[in-house]
Amino acid sequence: MKKLGNLLPAARLRRLTHLTAITRNVTRWSSTYAMLKRYVAIRGFVHQLNDRTILSLLPTDEQDKDIDILLGILGELESGTKDLQAEDSTILDARNLFDETILLYPDAAKRLGPNADILVSPIFESAVTKLLNNAAGQLSAVERESVCGLQMNFLATQNPSDKPLTLAERAKKRKKTSHEEFNYLDCRFLRPTSNMCERFFSLAKLALTDHRRAMTPQNFEQQMFLKVNNWLWNVSDLVKAMSK
Template sequence: MRKLRTLKQVAKLRAKTPLVAVLRQDTRWSSTFSLFKLYFRLRGFISADDDDLADLLLRGQPSTSWRQSWRVPKHLQKEYLALLDAQALFDALLDIRSSFSERYLLSTDANIVHSPDFEEAVVKVLDGQMATLMDDELAVVVRFKRIQRP
């Protein structure tokens, strides 16, 4: 969209449609959704023969996986979302778009993950798979064990 804001591109676009390009705000998911919606509305007016813009257009017909991947952040904002539901949403997102694992750091061994053992252990505990905990996973969650009172 940034490329469509240059003077020449704005003039070309304005000759075809009253729609204008907008910049994405990194801090808001809503701007991402509106950016994608605007892209799909503008796509019919952008000439694929224009060398400046040809590299920026999505190749072929975008599949429904794009539309499905937009829904995930909206579901993550629900008020009563359980941790396992969030994990299922991220797993589904990785199934839809496997490129997100490298690009958006959603893989379990990504650099952004502080303690992979803790995260794996918590997921297993919440999923009721206590028997499958490894020793290192058990060591990091043992402090959170609830003591039964008589």
């Protein structure tokens, strides 16, 4: 594909098709899929170039069959990769996607498993997954402790009245509260990836032109956050804020 990107081969290929060669970007996994997909699309035209240098680099027929099989596998993984990049993706969605991938490709468990070495806090992730799956009752003691900061209300430990409770009343209260469930925050705000932040940083980089160099960092940050969260406000809110 690198040879096809050179000046003369690229010009000859352009006469046969509007598709150009795509090279692999080591920083993006999806570029491998894009490169192989483009190769399959243009390999018929590549043979028509009659360039000995390029023809000597082409895969054999058996290798082409392996590429077709590999492309099908990468196509499945590519769909999962794009789902992870969605802004409405949750940790539960990511866990379900990883579990499905492990079922198809068991070797992926080393990196995608719930206890993979790459995870910073597997206990917290497991707890959040259960909360998103409405299974708070299945939390272990360690998992419950890891998400204690997400609890919305805590159980009352003191008697609201001044009258002390009897032994029987305290026993009944302990039995009642032991079966109560804590209410937790909606954990959908916890993102499985940093794509939303990366998009925001890219947008800030494009917006920080020479015309905005004189802006203070505080004003620039406020404007960028208003831009990203423009669905939370409208013109009427702006008028109310200016009138105060």
